[in-house]
Amino acid sequence: LISQMIWVLLRVCVLIHRVSILERHSVTTQNTIVSGVRSVVKNDTSGLILSAVKDAIMVIEEHLPESMHKESMVEYATLWSSAFRHANMGQHWDDAFNACLSNPIKSRRINNFRRLVISMVDAGHLGKLLDTVPISVVSGPAIPD
Known part of the structure:
Protein backbone atom coordinates (compact mmCIF):
# COMPACT_ATOMS: atom_id res chain seq x y z
CA LEU A 1 0.00 0.00 0.00
CA ILE A 2 2.79 2.43 0.86
CA SER A 3 4.69 1.67 -2.34
CA GLN A 4 1.50 2.24 -4.35
CA MET A 5 0.91 5.58 -2.62
CA ILE A 6 4.52 6.60 -3.29
CA TRP A 7 4.07 5.68 -6.97
CA VAL A 8 0.88 7.80 -7.18
CA LEU A 9 2.51 10.80 -5.50
CA LEU A 10 5.55 10.56 -7.78
CA ARG A 11 3.28 10.31 -10.82
CA VAL A 12 1.34 13.38 -9.67
CA CYS A 13 4.60 15.29 -9.12
CA VAL A 14 5.78 14.42 -12.63
CA LEU A 15 2.46 15.52 -14.17
CA ILE A 16 2.42 18.80 -12.22
CA HIS A 17 6.02 19.42 -13.28
CA ARG A 18 5.03 18.79 -16.90
CA VAL A 19 2.26 21.39 -16.59
CA SER A 20 4.64 23.96 -15.12
CA ILE A 21 7.18 23.40 -17.90
CA LEU A 22 4.50 23.75 -20.58
CA GLU A 23 3.21 26.93 -18.94
CA ARG A 24 6.69 28.44 -18.77
CA HIS A 25 7.34 27.80 -22.44
CA SER A 26 3.91 28.70 -23.78
CA VAL A 27 4.81 32.30 -24.61
CA THR A 28 7.81 33.09 -26.80
CA THR A 29 9.28 36.44 -27.60
CA GLN A 30 10.62 37.27 -31.02
CA ASN A 31 13.43 39.78 -31.01
CA THR A 32 12.24 41.24 -34.28
CA ILE A 33 11.79 45.00 -34.26
CA VAL A 34 9.01 46.20 -36.55
CA SER A 35 8.44 49.96 -36.67
CA GLY A 36 10.32 50.33 -33.39
CA VAL A 37 8.10 47.84 -31.53
CA ARG A 38 9.27 44.47 -30.26
CA SER A 39 6.83 41.87 -31.45
CA VAL A 40 5.55 39.27 -29.00
CA VAL A 41 4.11 36.11 -30.49
CA LYS A 42 1.81 34.07 -28.29
CA ASN A 43 1.69 30.42 -29.22
CA ASP A 44 -1.77 28.90 -28.95
CA THR A 45 -0.78 26.09 -26.64
CA SER A 46 -3.81 26.37 -24.38
CA GLY A 47 -5.25 23.06 -25.61
CA LEU A 48 -1.99 21.21 -25.00
CA ILE A 49 -1.58 22.65 -21.50
CA LEU A 50 -5.25 22.01 -20.72
CA SER A 51 -4.76 18.36 -21.69
CA ALA A 52 -1.72 18.09 -19.40
CA VAL A 53 -3.67 19.65 -16.53
CA LYS A 54 -6.58 17.25 -17.08
CA ASP A 55 -4.14 14.31 -16.99
CA ALA A 56 -2.83 15.42 -13.60
CA HIS A 69 -7.16 15.97 -2.53
CA LYS A 70 -10.17 18.21 -1.93
CA GLU A 71 -9.41 19.25 1.62
CA SER A 72 -5.66 19.17 2.11
CA MET A 73 -3.98 19.20 -1.30
CA VAL A 74 -3.55 22.80 -2.44
CA GLU A 75 -2.08 21.58 -5.74
CA TYR A 76 -5.46 20.13 -6.69
CA ALA A 77 -7.16 23.54 -6.48
CA THR A 78 -4.22 25.12 -8.30
CA LEU A 79 -4.59 22.60 -11.13
CA TRP A 80 -8.28 23.50 -11.47
CA SER A 81 -7.31 27.20 -11.58
CA SER A 82 -4.77 26.39 -14.27
CA ALA A 83 -7.36 24.37 -16.20
CA PHE A 84 -9.70 27.35 -16.06
CA ARG A 85 -7.02 29.83 -17.15
CA HIS A 86 -5.96 27.81 -20.20
CA ALA A 87 -9.48 26.81 -21.20
CA ASN A 88 -10.53 30.45 -20.93
CA MET A 89 -7.53 31.66 -22.99
CA GLY A 90 -8.22 29.04 -25.66
CA GLN A 91 -11.97 29.79 -25.63
CA HIS A 92 -12.78 26.22 -24.61
CA TRP A 93 -15.88 27.52 -22.83
CA ASP A 94 -17.30 24.19 -21.63
CA ASP A 95 -13.96 23.20 -20.10
CA ALA A 96 -13.59 26.64 -18.50
CA PHE A 97 -17.09 26.42 -17.03
CA ASN A 98 -16.41 22.91 -15.70
CA ALA A 99 -13.15 24.13 -14.14
CA CYS A 100 -15.04 26.98 -12.45
CA LEU A 101 -17.46 24.57 -10.84
CA SER A 102 -14.86 21.92 -9.97
CA ASN A 103 -12.40 24.09 -8.07
CA PRO A 104 -12.66 23.11 -4.38
CA ILE A 105 -11.92 26.67 -3.19
CA LYS A 106 -15.12 28.73 -3.27
CA SER A 107 -13.42 32.12 -3.72
CA ARG A 108 -11.58 30.79 -6.79
CA ARG A 109 -14.83 29.39 -8.23
CA ILE A 110 -16.52 32.76 -7.87
CA ASN A 111 -13.58 34.74 -9.26
CA ASN A 112 -13.12 32.37 -12.20
CA PHE A 113 -16.82 32.47 -13.01
CA ARG A 114 -16.68 36.28 -13.16
CA ARG A 115 -13.65 36.10 -15.43
CA LEU A 116 -15.41 33.55 -17.64
CA VAL A 117 -18.45 35.78 -18.12
CA ILE A 118 -16.26 38.78 -18.98
CA SER A 119 -14.14 36.72 -21.41
CA MET A 120 -17.16 35.24 -23.17
CA VAL A 121 -18.81 38.63 -23.57
CA ASP A 122 -15.55 40.22 -24.77
CA ALA A 123 -15.10 37.39 -27.30
CA GLY A 124 -18.64 37.89 -28.61
CA HIS A 125 -19.91 34.55 -27.32
CA LEU A 126 -22.87 35.86 -25.37
CA GLY A 127 -25.15 33.25 -26.97
CA LYS A 128 -22.94 30.41 -25.74
CA LEU A 129 -22.86 32.03 -22.29
CA LEU A 130 -26.65 32.20 -22.17
CA ASP A 131 -26.90 28.59 -23.36
CA THR A 132 -24.47 27.36 -20.69
CA VAL A 133 -25.43 29.24 -17.54
CA PRO A 134 -29.23 28.77 -17.31
CA ILE A 135 -28.88 24.99 -17.61
CA SER A 136 -26.56 24.98 -14.61
CA VAL A 137 -28.77 27.29 -12.60
CA VAL A 138 -31.86 25.17 -13.26
CA SER A 139 -30.10 21.87 -12.57
CA GLY A 140 -28.44 23.06 -9.36
CA PRO A 141 -26.43 25.81 -7.76
CA ALA A 142 -23.95 27.37 -10.19
CA ILE A 143 -21.40 27.79 -7.42
CA PRO A 144 -21.65 24.86 -4.99
CA ASP A 145 -20.41 25.21 -1.41
Whole structure:
Protein backbone atom coordinates (compact mmCIF):
# COMPACT_ATOMS: atom_id res chain seq x y z
CA LEU A 1 0.00 0.00 0.00
CA ILE A 2 2.79 2.43 0.86
CA SER A 3 4.69 1.67 -2.34
CA GLN A 4 1.50 2.24 -4.35
CA MET A 5 0.91 5.58 -2.62
CA ILE A 6 4.52 6.60 -3.29
CA TRP A 7 4.07 5.68 -6.97
CA VAL A 8 0.88 7.80 -7.18
CA LEU A 9 2.51 10.80 -5.50
CA LEU A 10 5.55 10.56 -7.78
CA ARG A 11 3.28 10.31 -10.82
CA VAL A 12 1.34 13.38 -9.67
CA CYS A 13 4.60 15.29 -9.12
CA VAL A 14 5.78 14.42 -12.63
CA LEU A 15 2.46 15.52 -14.17
CA ILE A 16 2.42 18.80 -12.22
CA HIS A 17 6.02 19.42 -13.28
CA ARG A 18 5.03 18.79 -16.90
CA VAL A 19 2.26 21.39 -16.59
CA SER A 20 4.64 23.96 -15.12
CA ILE A 21 7.18 23.40 -17.90
CA LEU A 22 4.50 23.75 -20.58
CA GLU A 23 3.21 26.93 -18.94
CA ARG A 24 6.69 28.44 -18.77
CA HIS A 25 7.34 27.80 -22.44
CA SER A 26 3.91 28.70 -23.78
CA VAL A 27 4.81 32.30 -24.61
CA THR A 28 7.81 33.09 -26.80
CA THR A 29 9.28 36.44 -27.60
CA GLN A 30 10.62 37.27 -31.02
CA ASN A 31 13.43 39.78 -31.01
CA THR A 32 12.24 41.24 -34.28
CA ILE A 33 11.79 45.00 -34.26
CA VAL A 34 9.01 46.20 -36.55
CA SER A 35 8.44 49.96 -36.67
CA GLY A 36 10.32 50.33 -33.39
CA VAL A 37 8.10 47.84 -31.53
CA ARG A 38 9.27 44.47 -30.26
CA SER A 39 6.83 41.87 -31.45
CA VAL A 40 5.55 39.27 -29.00
CA VAL A 41 4.11 36.11 -30.49
CA LYS A 42 1.81 34.07 -28.29
CA ASN A 43 1.69 30.42 -29.22
CA ASP A 44 -1.77 28.90 -28.95
CA THR A 45 -0.78 26.09 -26.64
CA SER A 46 -3.81 26.37 -24.38
CA GLY A 47 -5.25 23.06 -25.61
CA LEU A 48 -1.99 21.21 -25.00
CA ILE A 49 -1.58 22.65 -21.50
CA LEU A 50 -5.25 22.01 -20.72
CA SER A 51 -4.76 18.36 -21.69
CA ALA A 52 -1.72 18.09 -19.40
CA VAL A 53 -3.67 19.65 -16.53
CA LYS A 54 -6.58 17.25 -17.08
CA ASP A 55 -4.14 14.31 -16.99
CA ALA A 56 -2.83 15.42 -13.60
CA ILE A 57 -6.34 15.98 -12.23
CA MET A 58 -7.46 12.57 -13.50
CA VAL A 59 -4.58 10.75 -11.77
CA ILE A 60 -5.26 12.61 -8.52
CA GLU A 61 -9.00 11.85 -8.61
CA GLU A 62 -8.52 8.19 -9.56
CA HIS A 63 -5.82 7.29 -7.07
CA LEU A 64 -6.11 9.57 -4.03
CA PRO A 65 -8.97 9.68 -1.54
CA GLU A 66 -11.38 12.57 -2.10
CA SER A 67 -10.85 13.84 1.43
CA MET A 68 -7.13 14.08 0.74
CA HIS A 69 -7.16 15.97 -2.53
CA LYS A 70 -10.17 18.21 -1.93
CA GLU A 71 -9.41 19.25 1.62
CA SER A 72 -5.66 19.17 2.11
CA MET A 73 -3.98 19.20 -1.30
CA VAL A 74 -3.55 22.80 -2.44
CA GLU A 75 -2.08 21.58 -5.74
CA TYR A 76 -5.46 20.13 -6.69
CA ALA A 77 -7.16 23.54 -6.48
CA THR A 78 -4.22 25.12 -8.30
CA LEU A 79 -4.59 22.60 -11.13
CA TRP A 80 -8.28 23.50 -11.47
CA SER A 81 -7.31 27.20 -11.58
CA SER A 82 -4.77 26.39 -14.27
CA ALA A 83 -7.36 24.37 -16.20
CA PHE A 84 -9.70 27.35 -16.06
CA ARG A 85 -7.02 29.83 -17.15
CA HIS A 86 -5.96 27.81 -20.20
CA ALA A 87 -9.48 26.81 -21.20
CA ASN A 88 -10.53 30.45 -20.93
CA MET A 89 -7.53 31.66 -22.99
CA GLY A 90 -8.22 29.04 -25.66
CA GLN A 91 -11.97 29.79 -25.63
CA HIS A 92 -12.78 26.22 -24.61
CA TRP A 93 -15.88 27.52 -22.83
CA ASP A 94 -17.30 24.19 -21.63
CA ASP A 95 -13.96 23.20 -20.10
CA ALA A 96 -13.59 26.64 -18.50
CA PHE A 97 -17.09 26.42 -17.03
CA ASN A 98 -16.41 22.91 -15.70
CA ALA A 99 -13.15 24.13 -14.14
CA CYS A 100 -15.04 26.98 -12.45
CA LEU A 101 -17.46 24.57 -10.84
CA SER A 102 -14.86 21.92 -9.97
CA ASN A 103 -12.40 24.09 -8.07
CA PRO A 104 -12.66 23.11 -4.38
CA ILE A 105 -11.92 26.67 -3.19
CA LYS A 106 -15.12 28.73 -3.27
CA SER A 107 -13.42 32.12 -3.72
CA ARG A 108 -11.58 30.79 -6.79
CA ARG A 109 -14.83 29.39 -8.23
CA ILE A 110 -16.52 32.76 -7.87
CA ASN A 111 -13.58 34.74 -9.26
CA ASN A 112 -13.12 32.37 -12.20
CA PHE A 113 -16.82 32.47 -13.01
CA ARG A 114 -16.68 36.28 -13.16
CA ARG A 115 -13.65 36.10 -15.43
CA LEU A 116 -15.41 33.55 -17.64
CA VAL A 117 -18.45 35.78 -18.12
CA ILE A 118 -16.26 38.78 -18.98
CA SER A 119 -14.14 36.72 -21.41
CA MET A 120 -17.16 35.24 -23.17
CA VAL A 121 -18.81 38.63 -23.57
CA ASP A 122 -15.55 40.22 -24.77
CA ALA A 123 -15.10 37.39 -27.30
CA GLY A 124 -18.64 37.89 -28.61
CA HIS A 125 -19.91 34.55 -27.32
CA LEU A 126 -22.87 35.86 -25.37
CA GLY A 127 -25.15 33.25 -26.97
CA LYS A 128 -22.94 30.41 -25.74
CA LEU A 129 -22.86 32.03 -22.29
CA LEU A 130 -26.65 32.20 -22.17
CA ASP A 131 -26.90 28.59 -23.36
CA THR A 132 -24.47 27.36 -20.69
CA VAL A 133 -25.43 29.24 -17.54
CA PRO A 134 -29.23 28.77 -17.31
CA ILE A 135 -28.88 24.99 -17.61
CA SER A 136 -26.56 24.98 -14.61
CA VAL A 137 -28.77 27.29 -12.60
CA VAL A 138 -31.86 25.17 -13.26
CA SER A 139 -30.10 21.87 -12.57
CA GLY A 140 -28.44 23.06 -9.36
CA PRO A 141 -26.43 25.81 -7.76
CA ALA A 142 -23.95 27.37 -10.19
CA ILE A 143 -21.40 27.79 -7.42
CA PRO A 144 -21.65 24.86 -4.99
CA ASP A 145 -20.41 25.21 -1.41
